[in-house]
Amino acid sequence: MSLIEIRNLSYIYSKDTNCPKTALSNINIDIYDNEIIGIIGHTGSGKSTLVQHFNGLLKPTSGGIYINGLDIWKNPKKIRDIRFKVGLVFQYPEYQIFEDTVYKDIAFGPCNMNLGPNEIQNRVIESIRMVGLPFSILDKSPFELSGGEKRKVAIAGVMAMKPNVIVLDEPTAGLDPLSRKNFIENLKTYHSREKNTIVIVSHNMEDIVEISDRVLVMNNGRVEMFDRTKDIFSNGDVLMRIGLDVPKITKIMFKLSNEGYRVKRDVFSVKDGAEEILNLFRCDGGLND
Amino acid sequence: MEKLIDINNVNFKYNDGNYILSDINLIINRGEFVSLLGSNGSGKSTLSKLCNAMLMPTHGSVTVDGLNTIDNKEKYNIRCKVGLVQQNPDNQIVAATVEEDVAFGPENLQLSPEEIRKRVDDSLKSVGMYKYKDSSIYKLSGGEKQKVAISGIVAMQPECIILDEPTSMLDPKSRKDVLDTIIKLNKEQKIAIILVTHYMDEAVLADKVVMMDKGRILIQGTPKEVFSNVELLKEHKFTxxxxxxxxxxxxxxxxxxxxxxxxxxxxxxxxxxxxxxxxxx
Structure with a gap:
């Protein structure tokens, strides 16, 4: 059974005004337990609107969303329970920070879950380690931190609640390449330890390739494609037509292949790309006639 | 080549804090395209703020077109010469429609209405946003807003535009669009560009690449010179x-x-x- 089931979901902003705007039309998707789903799409394609439905921040204009088979809007009073199951990290999560120490900020969620003090402390320590910040930062004011550090603190705050599903909207925008790489690695470790489900929205194709089991491609409020990562990025032409891209290494392999070199087109890491090219030297000549 | 910005032996710290920048020597020539790379917290944004007198050096000097940034009288002139575009387009919009937003700068220069009209139209055309001049800014995409922000600076007719991670919130197509605009301004209008970025593929478009590490310039040169130093870059954990x-x-x-x-x-x-x-x- 799917963990998150979305059926015929549509969402219209400012529905009862004279300038309604359809953000999502007729979305049908299933997300299964323990998956990592990447979501890509041009600005305004409906990615953020969609993920805000996952924890009931937005109510569908029509259609439904089911978590573990239960319609989350069946009893609107219980919507708060959903927010403990599905944790959402917004774009610019650094704006969500409000406490006077990093420790308190991360502990805020777990405190509201009525956990014991030891458990709260364990969770704070575990999450700060997970986002790759030193323990010494716990006593600092969040407002002394750099942009990248603040973002990590905000993410740790959601991780500390250990939701079944964690949704991250552009978590790596503005991080330097090394921090970005480490963040993706840590997220993978967290995923394999917690056996949870992760949904990550990003404009960075390298990140999406690196981490996702399946990729959802949004275009103008509709689902353009939803498939295994490898299959999505083999469709370079479709992606580029709708304002997206393939990872740079994949682009190089496309170009080599178009030049007549016998290389695979579904290559997503520099290491695999190098291996493919070295193979050219191993077999004869390497050029197709 | 003629010097535009001369950063000479600059150290910088906020109040009693530690030094954020040390021993910075950098020249930006007229019409040059320079990219500034470095990890979060390496001092890129601080350095760019020193270039238009938003911050003053603790030691050393920064001159823009011969004007020293510590000279209070010249601050206004310096900021007319060097404009700044930030990462998040939503934080730098001041008006409701596109043309009003672009006109804000020229209006503050107390130009004649005809001149303002001309500058607004020309600068919107130069970034390819003229057809949106009457649109409400809030209906634009992130990339379009960013181009309006750039247009607002272009209308001030600066010698140099600093862009602090202008594409980090944008999708791949908008990113390319904004970059093409930056390159066009550099090539056609000879505006010097300082591009702060984490994207290597953006950085290599520049005439000069400057790598920052822990508040110092680790290496500067043409993209070829810089990226030939693989060992040095790896040692300092650059990707x-x-x-x-x-x-x-x-x-x-x-x-x-x-x-x-x-x-x-x-x-x-x-x-x-x-x-x-x-x-x-």
Whole structure:
């Protein structure tokens, strides 16, 4: 059974005004337990609107969303329970920070879950380690931190609640390449330890390739494609037509292949790309006639 | 080449804090395109703020077109010469419609209405946003807003535009669009560009690449010079452009490729020249 089931979901902003705007039309998707789903799409394609439905921040204009088979809007009073199951990290999560120490900020969620003090402390320590910040930062004011550090603190705050599903909207925008790489690695470790489900929205194709089991491609409020990562990025032409891209290494392999070199087109890491090219030297000549 | 911004032996700290920048020596020439790379917290944004008198050096001096940034009288002139575009377009919009937003700068220069009209139209055309001049800004996409923000600076007719991670919130197509606009302004209007970025593929578009590490300039030069120093960059945990990384792996496997390749097409050309000749195993 799917963990998150979305059926015929549509969402219209400012529905009862004279300038309604359809953000999502007729979305049908299933997300299964323990998956990592990447979501890509041009600005305004409906990615953020969609993920805000996952924890009931937005109510569908029509259609439904089911978590573990239960319609989350069946009893609107219980919507708060959903927010403990599905944790959402917004774009610019650094704006969500409000406490006077990093420790308190991360502990805020777990405190509201009525956990014991030891458990709260364990969770704070575990999450700060997970986002790759030193323990010494716990006593600092969040407002002394750099942009990248603040973002990590905000993410740790959601991780500390250990939701079944964690949704991250552009978590790596503005991080330097090394921090970005480490963040993706840590997220993978967290995923394999917690056996949870992760949904990550990003404009960075390298990140999406690196981490996702399946990729959802949004275009103008509709689902353009939803498939295994490898299959999505083999469709370079479709992606580029709708304002997206393939990872740079994949682009190089496309170009080599178009030049007549016998290389695979579904290559997503520099290491695999190098291996493919070295193979050219191993077999004869390497050029197709 | 003629100097535009001269950063001479600059150290910088906030109040009693530690030094954020140390021993910075950097020259931005007129019409030059410079990219500034470095990890979060390496001092890139601080350095760019020193260039238009938003911050003053603690030691050393920064001059813009011969004007020293510590000279209070010249601050206004300096900021007319060097404009700044920030990462988040939503934080730098001041008006409701596109043309009003772009007119804000020229209005503050107390120009005549005709001149303001002309500058607004010209600058919107130069970024390809003229047809949106009457649109509400809030209906634009992130990339479009960013182009309006750039247009607002262009209308001030600056000598130099600093862009602090202008594309980090944008999708791939908008990113390309904004970059093309930046390149066009640089090539056609000879406006000097300082581009702060984490994207290697953006950085290599510049005439000069400056790598910052812990508040110091680690290395500066043409993209080729900088990306040929693979060991130094790796030692300081810089990520290489994909093509450079790929070339390095191949070189380590005895492929006879030159160092410092950062462009896809150059890579393919170099590869072609050796693949038939079997110069590696």
């Amino acid at each position: 290489l452009p994909e093509v450079t990384e790929l070339t390095e792996i191949l070189r380590n496997n005895r492929c006879d490729l030159p160092r410092g390749i950062y462009d896809e097409d150059e890579f393919i050309l170099s590869l072609k020249s050796i693949v038939g000749g079997r110069e590696c195993l």
